[in-house]
Amino acid sequence: MSDSNSLQHEHTALVGSRFVDVDLQRTVFEDVNLRGSVFRNVAFTDARLENVCFGNVDIGDANIEGMKINGILVSELLRVYAQAHSK
Numbered sequence: 589m590s591d592s593n594s595l596q597h598e599h600t601a602l603v604g605s606r607f608v609d610v611d612l613q614r615t616v617f618e619d620v621n622l623r624g625s626v627f628r629n630v631a632f633t634d635a636r637l638e639n640v641c642f643g644n645v646d647i648g649d650a651n652i653e654g655m656k657i658n659g660i661l662v663s664e665l666l667r668v669y670a671q672a673h674s675k
Contacts, residue, residue: 652666
């Protein structure tokens with residue numbers, strides 16, 4: 589990281605930290621534990637998540653246009669699901 593405001597934390601415990609009005613563009617999170625974390629009013633536009641565990645994750649009130657999981661558009665999956673279960 590070359591930005592003078594950049595931080596590097598390795599093997600660090602930041603349990604219970606709070607980030608408010610923070611710009612984390614182009615930040616890399618690797619081998620990070622976010623269990624029990626809450627994300628509110630967060631922009632993940634153009635983010636890429638790889639090798640991620642989403643067990644028991646609850647996503648609500650989200651703009652999912654263009655969002656893909658394993659190459660499949662989530663909006664299309666939900667549309668087809670809604671059609672199949674509206675009968």
